[in-house]
Amino acid sequence: MIFSHRLRVRYGECDPQGIVFNANYLLYVDVAFTEFWRHALGPWQDMVERGVDVVVAETNLRFHSPARFDDEIDVRVRIDRLGESSITTEMDIARGEDVLVAIRVRHVCVAAGADGGPGLPENVTSTPLPDWVRAGLEPFVAPAQIG
Amino acid sequence: MIFSHRLRVRYGECDPQGIVFNANYLLYVDVAFTEFWRHALGPWQDMVERGVDVVVAETNLRFHSPARFDDEIDVRVRIDRLGESSITTEMDIARGEDVLVAIRVRHVCVAAGADGGPGLPENVTSTPLPDWVRAGLEPFVAPAQIG
Amino acid sequence: MIFSHRLRVRYGECDPQGIVFNANYLLYVDVAFTEFWRHALGPWQDMVERGVDVVVAETNLRFHSPARFDDEIDVRVRIDRLGESSITTEMDIARGEDVLVAIRVRHVCVAAGADGGPGLPENVTSTPLPDWVRAGLEPFVAPAQIG
Amino acid sequence: MIFSHRLRVRYGECDPQGIVFNANYLLYVDVAFTEFWRHALGPWQDMVERGVDVVVAETNLRFHSPARFDDEIDVRVRIDRLGESSITTEMDIARGEDVLVAIRVRHVCVAAGADGGPGLPENVTSTPLPDWVRAGLEPFVAPAQIG
Numbered sequence: 001m002i003f004s005h006r007l008r009v010r011y012g013e014c015d016p017q018g019i020v021f022n023a024n025y026l027l028y029v030d031v032a033f034t035e036f037w038r039h040a041l042g043p044w045q046d047m048v049e050r051g052v053d054v055v056v057a058e059t060n061l062r063f064h065s066p067a068r069f070d071d072e073i074d075v076r077v078r079i080d081r082l083g084e085s086s087i088t089t090e091m092d093i094a095r096g097e098d099v100l101v102a103i104r105v106r107h108v109c110v111a112a113g114a115d116g117g118p119g120l121p122e123n124v125t126s127t128p129l130p131d132w133v134r135a136g137l138e139p140f141v142a143p144a145q146i147g
Numbered sequence: 148m149i150f151s152h153r154l155r156v157r158y159g160e161c162d163p164q165g166i167v168f169n170a171n172y173l174l175y176v177d178v179a180f181t182e183f184w185r186h187a188l189g190p191w192q193d194m195v196e197r198g199v200d201v202v203v204a205e206t207n208l209r210f211h212s213p214a215r216f217d218d219e220i221d222v223r224v225r226i227d228r229l230g231e232s233s234i235t236t237e238m239d240i241a242r243g244e245d246v247l248v249a250i251r252v253r254h255v256c257v258a259a260g261a262d263g264g265p266g267l268p269e270n271v272t273s274t275p276l277p278d279w280v281r282a283g284l285e286p287f288v289a290p291a292q293i294g
Numbered sequence: 295m296i297f298s299h300r301l302r303v304r305y306g307e308c309d310p311q312g313i314v315f316n317a318n319y320l321l322y323v324d325v326a327f328t329e330f331w332r333h334a335l336g337p338w339q340d341m342v343e344r345g346v347d348v349v350v351a352e353t354n355l356r357f358h359s360p361a362r363f364d365d366e367i368d369v370r371v372r373i374d375r376l377g378e379s380s381i382t383t384e385m386d387i388a389r390g391e392d393v394l395v396a397i398r399v400r401h402v403c404v405a406a407g408a409d410g411g412p413g414l415p416e417n418v419t420s421t422p423l424p425d426w427v428r429a430g431l432e433p434f435v436a437p438a439q440i441g
Numbered sequence: 442m443i444f445s446h447r448l449r450v451r452y453g454e455c456d457p458q459g460i461v462f463n464a465n466y467l468l469y470v471d472v473a474f475t476e477f478w479r480h481a482l483g484p485w486q487d488m489v490e491r492g493v494d495v496v497v498a499e500t501n502l503r504f505h506s507p508a509r510f511d512d513e514i515d516v517r518v519r520i521d522r523l524g525e526s527s528i529t530t531e532m533d534i535a536r537g538e539d540v541l542v543a544i545r546v547r548h549v550c551v552a553a554g555a556d557g558g559p560g561l562p563e564n565v566t567s568t569p570l571p572d573w574v575r576a577g578l579e580p581f582v583a584p585a586q587i588g
Contacts, residue, residue, distance in 0.1 A: 011328060011338075013322050015452060016459040016510060021201045023173035023453055027306050030170065034305060034364075043364060044305075056169045060207045069457060070328075126349060158309060158485075159317055159468050159477060163363060165310040174453050181452060181511075191452075216310060217475075217484060280509060316497045317471065320464035350463050354501045 001139045003077045004041055005032040009067050019066035025101050026059060032075035033105070036067060041136040052130055053112040054087065060104040067093065067100050079141045082134060085109045085126040090142070109133070148286045150186055150224045152179040156214050167215035172248050173206060176238060180221035180252070188283040199277055200259040201234065209253040214240065214247050226288040229281060232256045232273040237289070256280070295433045297333055297371045299326040303361050313360035319395050320353065323385060326369035327399070334428045335430040346424055347406040348381070354398040361387065361394050372434040376428060379420040403427070406441070442580045444480055444518045446473040450508050460507035466542050467500065470532060474546070482577040486542035493571055494553040501545040508534065508541050520582045523575060526550045526567040531583070533560065550574070 007028060015021040036045050047053070067073050074094050081088040091103040108126045129137075154175060162168040184191050194200070214220050221241050228235040238250040255273045276284075301322055331338050341347070361367050361425040368388050375382040385397040402420045423431075448469055456462040478485050488494070508514050515535050522529040532544040549567045570578075 010321070010325050011456060012324055012462045012464055014457045016455045017458065018457040021177075021453045022206070023177065024169035024172045026173055027304070030168075030306055031304050045364060056210055058207070058209045059169070060205070062205045063203055070339060157468070157472050159315045159471055161310045162305060163308045163310065168306045170306055174451070177453055178451050192511060217486060249355040295506035313470075314505045316500070317464045319465055324462075324464065350504055352501070352503045353463070354499070357497055 001078070001143075003036045003140060005075050005077070007031065007073055007075065009069055009071045009073060014069045014089045016117050017066075019068055022061075022063065025061060025063075025093065025103070028073075028075055028093060029059070029103060029105060032067050032077055032091065032108075032130050033089070036077045036140075040140060041133060047133070048112045050130075052127070052133065053110050054107045055110055056105060057086070057108045058104075058106040062102045063100070064102065065098060065100045067095060071095050073100065077140070079137055080104070082129065082141060084139060087129070087137065148225070149289075150183045150287060152182045152222045152224070154178065154220055154222065155166060156216055156218045158216050161216045164213075166215055169208075169210065170238065172208060172210075172250070175220075175222055175240060176206070176250060176252060179224055179238065180236070180254075183287075184225045187287060188280060194280070195259045197277075198259050199274070199280065200257050201254045202257055203252060204233070205251075205253040209249045210247075211249065212247045214242060214243060218242050218254045220247065224287070226284055227251070229276065229284060229288060232275050234276070234284065295360075295372070295434075297330045297434060298308050299329045299369045300368075301325065301367055301369065303365045303367060305363050308439055310364045316355075316357065319355055319357075319387065319397070322367075322369055322387060323353070323397060323399060325384070326371055326385065327401075330371045330434075334434060335427060339360055341427070342406045344424075344434050346421070346427065347404050348401045349404055350399060351380070352400040356396045357394070358396065359392060359394045361389060365389055367394065371434070374398070375430055376423065376431060376435060381423070381431065391399070394432045442519070443583075444477045444478045444581060446516045446518070448472065448514055448516065450510055450512045450514060452510050455510045458507075460509055463502075463504065466502060466504075466534065466544070468515055469514075469534060469546060470546060473518055473529070473532065474548075477518045477556045477581075481581060482574060488574070491571075492553050493568070494551050494576065495548045496551055497546060498527070498549045499545075499547040504541075505541060505543065506541045508536060512536050514541065518581070520578055521545075523570065523578060523582060526569050528570070528578065539572070540579045 008128055009020055013020050013024040034044055041047065076094065077089060077091050079087060080090045085108055086144070087107045089105045091105065092099045093101040093103070109129050111127055156167055160167050160171040181191055182199055188194065222238055223241065224236060224238050226234060227237045234254045236252045238252065239246045240248040256276050258274055303314055307314050307318040328338050335341065369385055371383060371385050372389065373381060374384045379402055381401045383399045383401070384394045385399065387395040387397070403423050405421055450461055454461050454465040471557065475485050482488065516532055517535065518530060518532050520528060521531045526549055528548045530546045533540045534542040550570050552568055
């Protein structure tokens with residue numbers, strides 16, 4: 001299953017070339033992952049209150065074509081792999097049929113209040129994904145590609 | 148040769164976890180690359196006026212540990228590879244001895260005014276790196292690692 | 295008539311106090327004014343292509359109460375005064391019944407391509423609001439308050 | 442006494458008009474006020490650890506002329522009025538002799554951990570400025586203008 005979230009590009013997110021400034025695609029990634037989480041599991045904050053947090057450990061972005069002011073774009077999300085304590089997500093940002101940016105993000109599960117942030121803070125170790133998280137995400141795991 | 152640029156983390160760049168919001172590391176990458184360019188080749192805008200622009204084609208960020216409000220951090224830049232029309236840069240963001248984020252960025256050279264942006268816009272092809280750009284960057288190419 | 299635009303607060307817009315960083319309210323102002331313009335007059339870019347641009351000359355923000363991550367907030371827009379070449383807008387940002395921020399913005403009309411920006415650039419003078427802009431905005435001019 | 446802090450405009454802070462996006466001037470205000478505080482009183486975080494925080498209650502910005510990518514700009518800070526629990530600051534942002542933006546900010550002192558944010562949060566009342574804060578700021582209070 002693929003989750004998709006539509007955004008409209010804001011003027012202040014664009015740079016002097018008239019296109020979205022590259023850092024802002026990670027902002028879109030964050031917004032889309034929050035909405036994906038709401039759809040699959042409920043509000044992000046509920047998870048934190050249950051004692052678990054999920055932090056970004058790695059991101060890879062390949063820029064194919066720029067988005068522009070006022071464009072409506074779709075951020076599409078599918079899980080590539082659910083590990084013991086990590087979630088690897090494939091996303092892309094598209095305008096209509098055109099894929100503008102291809103994205104891969106690895107999140108890691110940590111104890112909430114462990115002062116998690118992007119990546120693992122000092123002295124914080126990852127914790128296994130709780131069953132209820134795993135169950136909510138499983139429908140979005142893409143089947144392995146067949147040769 | 149390694150180029151290093153020091154920044155102080157701004158309050159508005161930090162998120163509710165008290166640490167730098169992940170997208171803002173790409174903002175630091177952009178600031179550091181601009182200062183690196185000034186050091187190696189002069190102001191960015193001078194290049195554009197000479198008819199060449201350099202756009203981001205791919206970024207990879209691995210988050211090890213977070214930076215916090217008011218931290219002084221160093222963005223260190225070295226070139227990994229100068230291709231025919233591309234520049235692959237290794238950066239890291241460190242606080243003192245600690246590497247917080249490891250970064251790899253691939254830039255591509257395009258004709259200025261070709262409406263370049265992050266990645267190659269439609270109908271825009273890359274152009275070879277001009278000799279004066281290549282000459283200015285060569286001192287920063289790291290020697291190949293030996294077994 | 296009052297125009298209202300709903301937004302959801304993004305994680306990256308919040309600061310270490312867990313609330314929207316103050317500068318980002320001006321980002322919301324910009325988004326809401328763009329959507330107001332679309333509703334009253336059509337896409338912003340169409341105006342620019344007709345040779346007119348509208349730039350921010352002054353903003354006043356009074357912060358009453360903070361918005362938080364994941365809040366749904368409404369930016370409400372009404373015109374206070376249409377001058378010869380200026381538009382004075384009253385906005386507020388509310389969560390449900392609670393007004394969080396009270397805002398006053400003065401825009402000025404300039405020739406497009408005159409390199410307008412926030413405020414009047416050097417050597418650029420304001421131009422009268424075109425009739426079609428005035429006609430589209432008039433329904434949103436709030437009637438004078440009666441003693 | 443006037444405090445001044447120099448900044449270089451970042452590419453990602455500029456918009457498609459090639460100038461600083463208006464919200465980002467409030468980011469500069471925050472950076473400059475933090476540096477002013479460090480100069481007058483020490484690191485912001487030290488104040489918070491002493492149980493006091495200072496939140497933005499009102500801002501007024503008048504835009505005269507835009508700043509552009511790579512400009513070096515000075516944010517100049519002087520106190521206009523120290524109230525019982527509030528600080529009214531006049532700032533301007535200048536490029537060389539040219540004042541680009543004139544700014545007035547009112548901060549209010551609250552108990553730290555009172556979940557202060559921009560403006561007074563619900564159920565939070567202001568507290569008097571501690572003597573050590575007042576003493577540190579007094580040298581920066583501009584004398585009253587004479588006729």
